[in-house]
Amino acid sequence: MFFNKKSPSKSTEVDLTRVPKHIAIIMDGNGRWAKSKGLPRVAGHQQGMEVVKKITIAASDLNVKVLTLYAFSTENWKRPAKEVGFLMKLPTRFFDTFVPDLIKNNVKVSVMGYIDQLPLETQKAVEQAVEQTKNNTGMILNFALNYGGRAEIVTGMQNLAQQIQTGALQPEQIDEQRISDVLMTASLNSYRDPELLIRTSGEQRISNFLLWQLAYSEMVFLDQHWPDLDAEDLKQAIVIYQNRDRRFGGIKEDKK
Ligand code: IPE
């Protein structure tokens, strides 16, 4: 048993029996990482892509069931066209080099977001990776690409309104389950809501990510920029999660 010096009762080793099944990550700080090295922002995105590969394998090795990565938000279109252009080319580069490893590790790619609004080349790269890994039965690597939590809720509500209009649904039948069913995480079934949200680079906000699904997620904010993250940092975040008391509005059982 290992102990952290500062808080002797808290373990610093991952308890492999209590690894979160769904981990969501806001991969932040690529630009600041590059700037700190005197490099253009896109160099941070390039390095960030390599880190996605490492963290994917690390999460899969820890037996995580779903890893959702926030890769491009519906708000990121506000960035300069050159940076957006670079980000749109990343999926092609990523999957060109990484699909064999994904297959070797039994990882299945999925994607959520407004994919039809992406450049055709980007759509093709993503669709191909989904197709090439569709028979894998291990971890789901779920990319949030052109994703926004509010937009997702708007689309979901339109879906419910249409069901009501056609008579398929009565307003009083709308409940949390039916709302969850029309969101972009629906295909993740019992793993829809992440137990753990990690954001890198010191920013402590949600930035329109998984607004509904994060209702009871534990949030861990790491100071490191995404391109500096490694498997040990992921494990550290999981240990922090494992040392939290998740009460869901209830009270903690007295263990005496
Ligand atoms: C995260 O890094 C990547 C994307 C949002 C696509 P940033 O590009 O936001 O990096 P910072 O936050 O400007 O440092």
Ligand code: IPE
């Ligand atoms: C959130 O990061 C989006 C992604 C990581 C894809 P941002 O860098 O866009 O968020 P803000 O602008 O700092 O809130």
Ligand code: MG
């Ligand atoms: Mg950022």
